[in-house]
Amino acid sequence: MSKPSRWLNLVAFLLSHRFAVTRDRIFEAVDGYGGETESARRKFERDKDELRALGIEIETVPLPGAAGDEPATGYRLRARDTYLPYLELTDQPATDRPYGLDRLVLTRHELALLDRATSALAGLADSPLAPHAASARRKLAFDLPPPPPPPRPLP
Known part of the structure; x- marks a missing residue:
């Protein structure tokens, strides 16, 4: 899958959610990441940085009530900042x-x-x-x- 297609899939997925979604959920739903691997994580980080450089501000937010030792992180696009x-x-x-x-x-x-x-x-x-x-x-x-x-x- 090409990088612009993956970017478009990611942006469309984030815009379809009103609240922040976890990286795991993004990897499950967005074509082009292929599961929770180190390679997929690096690709996701690069994509976020490149989209931000293009003016698409993917917001990183802590998610309350997450289980485990580390607090979960969510990602979202605010419609008012995008359209x-x-x-x-x-x-x-x-x-x-x-x-x-x-x-x-x-x-x-x-x-x-x-x-x-x-x-x-x-x-x-x-x-x-x-x-x-x-x-x-x-x-x-x-x-x-x-x-x-x-x-x-x-x-």
Whole structure:
């Protein structure tokens, strides 16, 4: 099994559980680890590190009430740390935008400003932010309609 397939299986498994799961349970359920061996443990540790480097934050948490001498460790992905908020376009200006909402509401004017700013920034080849602006444009295009064309000057 390829590494990206194993990563995808691990992420999907963790997202399907609301609470932390043990490494033993992960090894039983996720294809690509093949049981509780030293090799599987090393592979799992590498996968966690590489996924974290990609921005997928696998949280390690102690599990209460574990039997045995050592406390058990669980692993989880929090949905709020993994998913982007749903974007919504509205004609009404937002009055309150608390952080942590499941969606982000933009007015048409805000979307047009965001479109112009990210377009200009993505076009600056020397800017270290250019790839991030291009990425933001792709993400916005997924959820939102294209911004309206700029107004034409009067003749």
